[in-house]
Amino acid sequence: MPRNKGITDEMIIEMYKSGMSYKEMMPIVGLSSRGIYNVLSKHNVPIRKQFSGQPRKHKVNEDFFKVWSHEMAWVLGLFVTDGTVNGHTHSITFSQNDERILKLIAKYMEADYVLMSTGKTRTVPTLVINSREIKKDLAAMGITHNKSLTLPFPKVPEKYLSSFIRGVIDGDGWVQDRGYVMNVTTASIDFAKGIISVFISWNLRTEMSYELTKTGREIYRVWVKGKESISMLSTIIYSNCDDNYNYKKRERLSKWIK
Structure with missing residues (x-):
């Protein structure tokens, strides 16, 4: 057949x-x-x-995205930037070059550490989470298959915004090695507006730029500039974390903290 x-x-x-x-x-x-x-x-x-x-299923806490915590908010931030909702199965995936971060995600989600096989088209380690319930919970937040263009900014409780933004930066943020500039890239204008709104509320020096890729795709970059604003951002997003952050990005963001 x-x-x-x-x-x-x-x-x-x-x-x-x-x-x-x-x-x-x-x-x-x-x-x-x-x-x-x-x-x-x-x-x-x-x-x-x-x-x-019933087929064998990998272990996972299916209520993980139902209850807010700093760990959940960080994982959600990572997922909206570096995660994928499978359009064919009841599974989601996280892709990260740093396997330490994938292992932390699996630990927080009480999930079996199952990586997809690598090959010519997949070289980045990718964690697989299989759960119809988790996929449904993400959909309730507007996070669905092919989310990149339609991704909304989730309704994150203010208490957990710092951890969510840390996850977003760990997933798809760029930090200048000298520590003066940071940006987050997204194809969703609604998500970009949500990020810049948070940065404004934190009194950071921020702005948003727009560009078209060679394929005609719209890309938005939300910036934080200047060592004072970068230092303030670092202080905020690393205030409620243990070891759940990207080491290199934290080093660069914290370069000008006295």
Whole structure:
């Protein structure tokens, strides 16, 4: 039977590693159980025994995004910038070059540490979280598949804004090595407006720029400039954290703190 259009080997491997059974995968990918097995074998994916009934699921706290905490806010900030909602399965993924951060995410979410296989098109470590409930909770915040253009700024309680913004900066922020400038890049104008609104409320020197990519895509950058504002930003976002931050970015953001 022919494979459904747009289904790649990597997508099949991701579905399988998220805990789906052959029976669940067959109508999505358009292959027989033998065809799915052949794809997995080709990529040397360890094959688990197939049982009838409910497929094996990876452990995770499915209520994680229901209760606000500084850890949850930080993980949410990372997800809206570096995470992906799978359009074919009930799974989400986090991609980070720093595996220490992925392990912290798994720890906070009480999740099994399951990484997607790397290859020619995927070189960055990617953590897989499989949960219909978590996907539903994220959707309730407006965070859905292909979120980059439509991402809203979540309704984060003021108490946890510092941790959320730290996650956003850890996920998609750029910090100048000299520590004078920081920016966050997004394709969503609503998300950009939300970030700049927070920075204004913190009395930071901030501005937003706009540009078109070579493909005609709109990109927004929210800036914080000047060592006083950068130092103030650093003081705010690192006030409620343990070890959950990007080491290099904190070093640069804190360069001018006396």
